[in-house]
Amino acid sequence: MNRSGQFVSNLSxxxxxxxxxxxxxxxxxxxxxxxxxxxxxxxxxxxxxxxDGISRLIPNxxxxxxxxxxxxxxxxxxxxGTQATLDDIxxxxxxxxxxxxxxxxxxxxxxxxxxxxxxxxxxxxxxxIKEIHQVLLSSSRGREKEPGEFRRTQNWIDPQGSSLKNAxxxxxxxxxxxxxxxxxxxxxxxxxxxxxxxxxxxxxxQFETIHPFLDGNGRLGRLLISILLKHYGLLEADTLYLxxxxxxxxxxxxxxLMDVRLKGxxxxxxxxxxxxxxxxxxxxxxxxxxxxxxxEKHLKMLTSLQGKTKQTALLLFDYIESHPIIDIKQASIxxxxxxxxxxxAIETFEDFxxxxxxxxxKRYRIFAYEPYLSILRDGTV
Numbered sequence: 001m002n003r004s005g006q007f008v009s010n011l012s013x014x015x016x017x018x019x020x021x022x023x024x025x026x027x028x029x030x031x032x033x034x035x036x037x038x039x040x041x042x043x044x045x046x047x048x049x050x051x052d053g054i055s056r057l058i059p060n061x062x063x064x065x066x067x068x069x070x071x072x073x074x075x076x077x078x079x080x081g082t083q084a085t086l087d088d089i090x091x092x093x094x095x096x097x098x099x100x101x102x103x104x105x106x107x108x109x110x111x112x113x114x115x116x117x118x119x120x121x122x123x124x125x126x127x128x129i130k131e132i133h134q135v136l137l138s139s140s141r142g143r144e145k146e147p148g149e150f151r152r153t154q155n156w157i158d159p160q161g162s163s164l165k166n167a168x169x170x171x172x173x174x175x176x177x178x179x180x181x182x183x184x185x186x187x188x189x190x191x192x193x194x195x196x197x198x199x200x201x202x203x204x205x206q207f208e209t210i211h212p213f214l215d216g217n218g219r220l221g222r223l224l225i226s227i228l229l230k231h232y233g234l235l236e237a238d239t240l241y242l243x244x245x246x247x248x249x250x251x252x253x254x255x256x257l258m259d260v261r262l263k264g265x266x267x268x269x270x271x272x273x274x275x276x277x278x279x280x281x282x283x284x285x286x287x288x289x290x291x292x293x294x295x296e297k298h299l300k301m302l303t304s305l306q307g308k309t310k311q312t313a314l315l316l317f318d319y320i321e322s323h324p325i326i327d328i329k330q331a332s333i334x335x336x337x338x339x340x341x342x343x344x345a346i347e348t349f350e351d352f353x354x355x356x357x358x359x360x361x362k363r364y365r366i367f368a369y370e371p372y373l374s375i376l377r378d379g380t381v
Contacts, residue, residue, distance in 0.1 A: 003027055004260050004264040007020055008172070019171060019172050019176065020171060020209065021172045022209045024183040031202075031267060040278065044281070047285070051285055052236055052237075055235075056236070063321060063322055064291065068239065076108060077101075077108055079247050084104075090373070092325055106139075107139045111132050111219075112226065115128070115132045119230065124228070132224075134147040136223070145213070145216070151214045154173060171212075177210055187202075197273075197277065199232070200225060200273075204273070207220075222243055241284075248379065252272065294372060298317065313349070315337065317354075319335050320354075324369040325368045325369070327364060328343050328367075349367075354369065
């Protein structure tokens with residue numbers, strides 16, 4: 001048995017295989033915080049504090065967060081191979097144009113909102129995790145994967161088409177899985193001296209190693225990072241997501257997790273995780289700054305207008321910040337203005353370079369808030 005766990009023999013003869021039973025958290029011996037790890041921790045906390053402070057000053061913070069959450073939902077789903085784009089998620093005709101990939105992203109959004117709601121009335125627990133999973137997999141593609149229920153059969157991790165015999169990694173068998181989940185729940189609730197960011201890194205590793213569901217473990221594990229950041233008081237709102245970093249470093253992400261299992265290299269995994277917090281915090285801060293600058297620039301243009309034209313333009317601007325891809329009919333309903341009035345305002349927005357026609361004929365044209373979308377698209381293509 002190494003520091004991180006042991007391989008367990010299951011069945012016999014040609015059916016035999018070895019699953020991995022992770023050691024209970026916290027690790028023994030404990031995490032060694034050397035100078036490098038200590039510096040990473042200090043930088044991560046500095047940036048988290050800065051991000052939390054700046055996010056409190058954002059006009060329409062809930063609106064910004066709702067946009068940012070959509071990007072996270074997309075990135076986390078893309079890590080698992082989902083083929084969707086940010087423009088798909090903002091499609092004004094989303095319900096008519098829904099496909100299986102886009103539906104998965106939408107379910108991730110619903111699961112995150114549900115998790116935040118549950119966090120107001122439940123501790124982080126097995127029950128909370130199962131309830132979030134039930135929403136996450138309540139899509140056409142996920143309904144047959146027992147949403148909200150822990151697996152009752154052995155699973156394995158490897159490219160599609162592989163078998164138990166040649167799998168790269170086999171998570172714990174059912175008995176060991178339930179024991180490991182019980183320990184994980186206790187560890188999450190345990191009030192100990194472990195640093196909060198290190199604790200979140202360890203919890204993410206442990207959850208991915210236990211792999212308790214038939215599907216959705218990766219997406220749920222990354223979603224739980226956001227919930228844990230709030231649970232441990234490191235952030236007030238959903239302004240930091242690691243999927244941007246994990247997608248860019250996907251191979252190393254999986255390799256670092258495997259190195260813990262095989263070699264007990266917790267410190268290397270934690271260092272990688274902290275680097276993700278640092279890079280993602282910087283990216284979030286840059287995104288906030290870029291969006292605020294863009295907002296100020298475009299509001300300055302629109303406030304130069306006069307009378308009812310200015311009033312309609314400001315209403316439309318508020319609308320496109322939450323609906324960055326629009327058609328005229330829906331926008332007119334959204335801001336309660338006549339079709340022709342909105343059409344005229346959109347022409348002004350085109351002249352200012354705020355909106356750009358991206359599809360459709362004269363009556364059913366689609367317009368995109370392209371400067372806004374280009375900031376949000378970073379890392380999603």
